[in-house]
Amino acid sequence: MSDLTIVRATVEDVDVLHPLVEAYRDFYKQAPSDKTQQYLSDRLANNELIGWIASIDGVAVGFTIVYPTFSTVSLSEIWLLNDLFVKPEARGHKIASQLMQTVEDAARAAGATRTFLRTANDNIPAQALYEGRGWVQDTVFRRYDLIF
Numbered sequence: 001m002s003d004l005t006i007v008r009a010t011v012e013d014v015d016v017l018h019p020l021v022e023a024y025r026d027f028y029k030q031a032p033s034d035k036t037q038q039y040l041s042d043r044l045a046n047n048e049l050i051g052w053i054a055s056i057d058g059v060a061v062g063f064t065i066v067y068p069t070f071s072t073v074s075l076s077e078i079w080l081l082n083d084l085f086v087k088p089e090a091r092g093h094k095i096a097s098q099l100m101q102t103v104e105d106a107a108r109a110a111g112a113t114r115t116f117l118r119t120a121n122d123n124i125p126a127q128a129l130y131e132g133r134g135w136v137q138d139t140v141f142r143r144y145d146l147i148f
Contacts, residue, residue: 002057004095006102009051009063011044016053020063024085028120050079052102054086054095062086064099068112076113079103084117084126096129104133118143 009017018037025036043049054062065083070076081103086095107115117135119126131137 004054004056004098006052006054006098009044009053011041013053014040014044016060017051017063020053020060020085021083023087024083027085050106052099054099056090061090062095062099064103066103066107066115068110071114074113077111079107079112079115081115081117097133100129100133
């Protein structure tokens with residue numbers, strides 16, 4: 001693999017992040033949206049998300065986004081690793097693992113006590129990545145959603 005770089009995303013990176021996010025949304029069967037760029041701009045401008053972009057030789061090939069939040073039970077900051085995506089043609093080079101390492105290091109440095117994520121039940125490659133990195137599937141809590 002050539003030169004891989006991972007940089008923290010800023011508002012100025014929205015044009016680079018946007019097509020990656022749309023490809024990620026497509027993976028989850030979501031149609032392209034004219035709201036995506038504004039959503040990313042707003043979240044980044046308001047420090048509501050932390051994102052990183054992975055590039056090979058200056059070409060963006062992946063990203064991850066986390067949303068810092070809090071836990072009353074642990075009285076601490078926790079991070080939701082909400083999005084992780086690597087373009088299909090760039091897979092197989094451990095880019096997703098390196099993006100996760102970036103998140104894990106940043107969460108520890110920020111004083112977060114836990115990082116958590118959700119993935120599709122049928123996303124076996126992602127599950128193997130997470131479990132291979134020492135992430136443990138939650139067997140204590142059940143998730144419920146109310147969709148509007």
